[in-house]
Amino acid sequence: MKSIREWQETITEYAVDHGFNWTPSDIDTMLLRIHSEVSEASEAARDENMEELAEEMADIFIRLANACEVMGIDLEAEVAKKHSKNRLRQKLHGRKRK
Ligand SMILES: [Mg+2]
Numbered sequence: 001m002k003s004i005r006e007w008q009e010t011i012t013e014y015a016v017d018h019g020f021n022w023t024p025s026d027i028d029t030m031l032l033r034i035h036s037e038v039s040e041a042s043e044a045a046r047d048e049n050m051e052e053l054a055e056e057m058a059d060i061f062i063r064l065a066n067a068c069e070v071m072g073i074d075l076e077a078e079v080a081k082k083h084s085k086n087r088l089r090q091k092l093h094g095r096k097r098k
Contacts, residue, residue, distance in 0.1 A: 004065070004076035011062050012069040022070045030067040037063050 002010065015022070022030060041056035068075040086093075 004079070005074060007061075008065045008069040008075060011065045015066050020066075022066065024071055027067065027071060030063065030070065034060060034063045034067065 037056055037059040041053055041060060044050075044052035044056050065075060067073075068078075
């Protein structure tokens, strides 16, 4: 199984091979593409279409991994770092209180 680091490279090689030569100056467009996939996932969830939801979740990861690779971000390292930070938070951090 590939690591997140390896997926970043594989996904980006595929994107480049298919003409998507993103550069760091394209970050706004790349973030909008991620947002678009989140919207598609939301629609699949509303439709209770689990197969479509799973595919859209993969699309989100693919777009995210590609954007991170283009921006020189090691997503695997950032996830590990952020998860460690999150573990220090109180239970239900950020949850709206009634
Ligand atoms: Mg999609």
